[in-house]
Amino acid sequence: MTASLTLIVAAAAMIGCGVYLVLERSLTRVMVGLLMLGNGVNVLFLVSGGAPGRAPIVREGDPEPMSDPLPQALVLTAIVISLATTAFVLAMAYRSWQLTGHDDVQDDVEDREIRRLAAADAASDSFDLASGAGEDDLEMPEEEGRPA
């Protein structure tokens, strides 16, 4: 099978740019990245279909010079799916903007908590709970309305 170098270079460039954009913090850029990534992959499918040929229509003469129809069918499906993905990610970016005024992808809550604890050199709540530190070591604060 011979492959077109132009298509491969185009696919590589698009996937590369796509990956770079996905690593961005703003959801809109991530969306553009995902789109480029998807289109790069679609071009890759054209490469996998082999050399170009005539339109593959059944019973229209000799099948030999026709191009392979299967990758085109697969690409069509992939395009439809990436359309839906784009719509969904756009909706999420808009909702995020509605809620917080920007569309930055936010930190993992737990990750942030661990970083905070590490900076303060403190144990996690779950460690304290499991080791029962609350029972004797710590001073109980006074509280109104608690039955003695």
Add this chain to the structure above:
Amino acid sequence: MTWLVPLPVLLPLLGAGLTLVLSRRPVLQRTVSTTALSAVVVVAAILLYQTDRHGPQVLWIGAWKEPLGISLVADRLSALMLLVSAVVTLAVLVYSIGQGMTGSERDTPMTIYHPTFLVLAAGVANAFLAGDLFNLFVSFEMLLFASYVLLTLGGTGARIRAGTIYVVVNVVSSALFLISIAAVYAATGSVNLAQLAGRLDDLPDELSLVLQLLLLTTFAIKAAVFPLSFWLPDSYPTAPAPVTAVFAGLLTKVGVYAIIRTQTLLFPDSPLTDLLLVAALLTLVVAILGAVAQSDIKRMLSFTLVSHIGYMLFGIALGTVMGYAGAIFYVAHHITIQTTLFLVLGLVERRGGSTSLLRLGGLARLAPVIALLYFVPAMNLAGIPPMSGFLGKVALTDAGIRVGTPLAYVVVAAGMLTSLLTLYAVAKAWNLAFWRTPEEAHDMTRALTGEAQRTHEHHVVEHRGHVHIGASTFATMDREEARSIIDEDDGSNQDLFQLSQQDALPTRLPRTMVGATASLVTVSLAFTIVAGGLFGYAERAAEDLLDRDGYIDAVLPGGPS
């Protein structure tokens, strides 16, 4: 009887369409979705019997001459997965009807829930039946799209945050899947699994190794195998309880199923045994250490979910009949048990107001039924004899020792350690949430945190024009305004003791919710009773997998071309 094969996909899809039309008639909507999923359970049970008796059932869609069209194949493994997933989805549906999510969570529209849930069920079934790689891709997309919607249901701040990570990770993994399909097609000129089985053997070893690694990486992201599992514990716990339950039970297992299918059918003499064993080892140990450190039961269970994927991967890596049989048994057990536990957590959240170990206490006295429903599957998860978790682990340990390489022994030891640490994690949750009194919980938390509300008081920072509160960021606005948004998101800041003093908690839970959970607990216990038969079945399924000819002959009776 091959006309039965597409029904597990078609029935939920038809149901999805109908429920969308009936979105203004909630009662009819519920009837349609329950009927569709019950019918799938029946069909899956018949398919299980058929495939066990008469071998794989194959249907070429649209009556195209093979190998041109799309094939749906049900063999022993697919049929078992179908049945277990159908039972679990039905139970979760009944549970969510009981929860009546519109009532308890104002942001969760139930009308969207039914159709989406049915599409998810159809996608899962299609993945188990897919006879070619591209159909597998399409079914992944079906279930992923349904899961995007379910995860961000209602669009609250926390869900959008978790959903963003989930969607981006999965879209990237889908792109990787497409790249692997393109590569496989370029190398072999086919995407049909049965045809690929023959053609991949003829390829040079290096090329087939590249294809194998591409497919493995894709499925490892879906299955949350260790270095690729970080998205899971962050995104699952924010969704409503039934959604988390069905995700935890099914979605990762679809990835595991895809790994089993491709490893056995396409790459029988895999050179990657050691790599998979190391991945299994790391998944087991790293994730369970994460579980031990959590102070929220939902997050803790998400980590045990990742960790126990390691057991299944261990069985797959061994590549023996015993290994695969153990992995199949463990998948069936784990789907049920993990779903059950998340459903129980939904009950805990409703009865106790939270799933955080800092706020819960004394549930064993307040709600003995919930305590029992938690205790049984939790012990099962940890592998206490004679429950199915124990039996699955014994089977895998046995398989590992029979293979007997040093690395296999190390993973066996890690499996034991993981089992112990799982027991520690679930027992800690039991002691704190169920066993101590609510007053103790209240005092301990106050003592730990010093002043009353500090755990819930967020750290406020102004930075580059944004206000950061806790983990969320806001454009410049009044700090108080931002704080009020966060407080609304977090719901109540009070712990169980305070809430129960104010009688703010429901004391009676809907019967359907408790009933659905209890029936799943019963199913998981039934695994112990039918373990002999089930394991025999798993062993036959594993033999089928390793002897590929049965599958290939059934799909392509004219011989592979």
